[in-house]
Amino acid sequence: MSDFSPPLFEQLCCPLDGLPLLFEAPSWRCPSGHCFDTASQGYINLLPVQNKRSRDPGDSKEMVAARRRYLESGVYEPIAAGVWRALMDGLEGEAPYACLDAGCGEGYYPRYLRQQDQQGQLALIGLDISKWAVMAAARSSPDIRWLVGSNAHLPVPDGALDAVLCLFGFAVPDEFLRALKPGGIWVQVETGPDHLLELRRIIYSSLKVDKSQEQTVAAGFCLEHSERIRFDVSLHTQEQIADLLLMTPHMFRASMPGLERVRQLTSLDLQVDVQIKVLRRL
Template identity: 45%
Template sequence: MSTLENLSCPIDATPLSRDERSLKCEHGHVYDLAKTGYINLLPVQNKRSKDPGDSKEMVAARQAFLNQQHYFPIVNKILSSWPKSDLVNGTRILDAGCGEGYYLNAIGGALAEQNIAMERTGLDISKWAITAASKRDKSVSWLVGSNASLPVPNARFDAILCLFGFPIFSEFSRVLSDKGLLLLVESGPDHLIELRKILYPSIHDYKQTFSEGMAHFDLVSEQSETYRFTLNSQTEIQQLLTMTPHIHKASYDGREAVKQLESINLTADIKLRWYRKTKVVDYV
């Protein structure tokens, strides 16, 4: 079962303690556990919208697509590229922007086959994503929260995974232990290129993110994973489209053209960058 331990109040950053089906801080702020076991640590005043993050529809589409295992090679690449000296029992992992929990669940299953048990925590700003995640894997601590203000104390984790997400490096550095690891997984220049050529009249030049590096992190390794996969129905194609930003960015004509497809061969092009926290900072 998940632990939901060593968490902080998102309002005043004081420690949270368990009281049956709730977590509360010394100042009386109380957070109730949901029926499926997750905890919502995103107070109303920290929301930029009424229902932030992925919608219920996007979460359902992503879950249906990922359950078909088209992206499982990414899981294998994460594990094969993980610095071996850090892949040990008891490592505390945060998936920052975990979505509906596919990757954290798959990583846990793969590590269990190697007799490696890690403490896994998944955080996402979407309550719909965390609701789905909490039904998928009961051994993970699932949190509704924001990367901009992680509801955990300093040095809480040994590794942070940010997969196709929105990294906040100052917060990641704060909650990582000394020499902790950070993994960024992002799309490469040819990711879903066949679909993008249908959706858009032109393809923008690829620009690598954070090419100048980040404060308090050193690059350990940079790797790629490229492979082909096929979607064999309009349903699968729409699931993929709905779970990506392309559903909002593409033109009407592009989306209509995609609706005419019965199948499509696609390229997955993924960039993985491992970083290690280097400089110890005194946080107020």
């Protein structure tokens, strides 16, 4: 068992004026005097009230708990393994590599990367707009930098990151471009046309026709690699089905009859269909 301590990312910026934050225990301060405390759980809240669109943005405590139960069961591990491969194949230069998960949720994917990173090559940052998600993440992995913040304003300097992950999240290409080093990579995970098809057939009376069309690559990036990952999942309890539903947008789009049909299920066989794209900053 190695006693190696992975590096913690230190190049944080003030979300109010963009100036560098310096750590003066237990707070982070910028030259303008703005101060951000480290919470007792170990995370830093870098989402000022004026940058919030609601009082409590992002996933609720219940949604975070559902996502954690579902992901920790291991059903999406093939996706996590695909992200690890994409990251390791795409990174360039010398370690340690600064890697930020933009929309990290309760931290399943950064934790998986940390477990795989036996050589301590990654300085991992998990960022999410939900304080409940980041609070849950920080309790489990103190060797990862956890931040409450927005993908629209990543609290890092220009060109500070070697990689940005955006896994089923809200991508902001211009901000990713700013934060990445030249040659850095953006790993995007998106749902494919058959993703959770069986669940969607139960929820909706009719499915929208998939309008598959070639997507343009964001300015400043080139598409370097794309991998489609497909596998089957079997859920054997109503509780696990309910957790999956609560962590998807379908919970809030479905009709009451559709939700009731799902609540009657005690088992469900599903397809998982995702696309992992690696885009390199020019």
